[in-house]
Amino acid sequence: MSNSSEDTVPIFFCPPLWEQRQTKVKEIIKEHMIKELCDLGCGSGGLISGLLYYKGMRMLIGIDLDNEVISEAIDNCTPGIPAYIIHRKCPLEVLLLQGSILIPCPLIPYQISCVTLCEVIEHIHLSEVSLLTYNIFSYINPKFVIVTTPNRDFNIYFPDPKQFRHDDHKFEWTREEFTSWCKSTADMFGYSFQLTGVGMPEGFTENGFCTQIAVFTRLVMKKDREDVENTFKTIRKSVVPKNYPQNFEQKFFNDFLYSFNVARKWAELDYDEGILISDIFRVPSISGLCDGSQLRLQILMEEILPKFNLNYRLEDGKVFIDSDEPTEEED
Secondary structure, X not given: OOOOHHHOOOOOOOOOHHHHHHHHHHHHHHHOOOOEEEEEOOOOOHHHHHHOOOOOOOEXXXXXXXXXXXXXXXXXXXXXXXXXXXXXXXXXXXXEEEOOOOOXXXXXXXXXXXXXXXXXXXXXXXXXXXXXXHHHHHHHOOOEEEEEEEOHHHHHHOOOOOOOOOOOOOOOOOHHHHHHHHHHHHHHHOEEEEEEEEOOOOOOOOOOOOEEEEEEEEOXXXXXXXXXXXXXXXXXXXXXXXXXXXXXXXXXXXXXXXXHHHHHHHHOOOOOOOEEHHHHHOOHHHHHHOOOOHHHHHHHHHHHHHHHOOOEEEEOOEEEEOOOOOOOOOO
């Protein structure tokens, strides 16, 4: 596929438009204190991966039909060390499924409180929108639905206003068309809705947001759900256990693993490569725990890490952790 024309439009979006979209959706999720979420058309898992570290999140489900992108989502959405050391009051379950978002999925539990549809609806044919709409609003019937999609009115600022923003888009709605779909959907399935968006640079306000967003709120909950056959494949299921505040040694151990992981990513190194202890110390959580003293970090490492049976060594100012250590929990 070609790049989206959003990447070449002669308007400067800062932060980039994709980042603004994700930030806005996360703000809505936090505002409504959503704890169970299903992302339809999750792609490589950009949204889900960013929600792994929300303390109140209890369930994250990602569904996509594309085998290639759902494989990428496995890596992006596998909970890492930070997800395990957050003080959670309840476990977090992460589920990746492969299948069509047009078809009801019995693996989606009844308690799912939010469905997100981020830059997805425009990739299906208009004749199939009713199937998707029924699946979301009638079968899943969540308390909240968040939909983001391009605003065709904004395309006037693009090099070719008549061209869709991506070569896989089957349609793009104007503000009027999107509002009409929102209203008919809300009326049919018992929801209210509010419109918002992202991407309105200074001087470009006449045609609305570049990305239009609808937030639906359920007014009446369905009493039951019809039985359907499961056609979905479970790709990955992970469970992050709940945590409680720890004593100092437990906290140091957790913060050390977290800081090691952060420093490793900064340096773009594998686990079997040594990480400079000075880079680990740069991570605020561990430096604060060591009263700003790198020497104290080394002393605490020697005193505490062996108690947790962590197989590590310190050579030439670098920390090595045995690659067989469970730095990230497997299923």
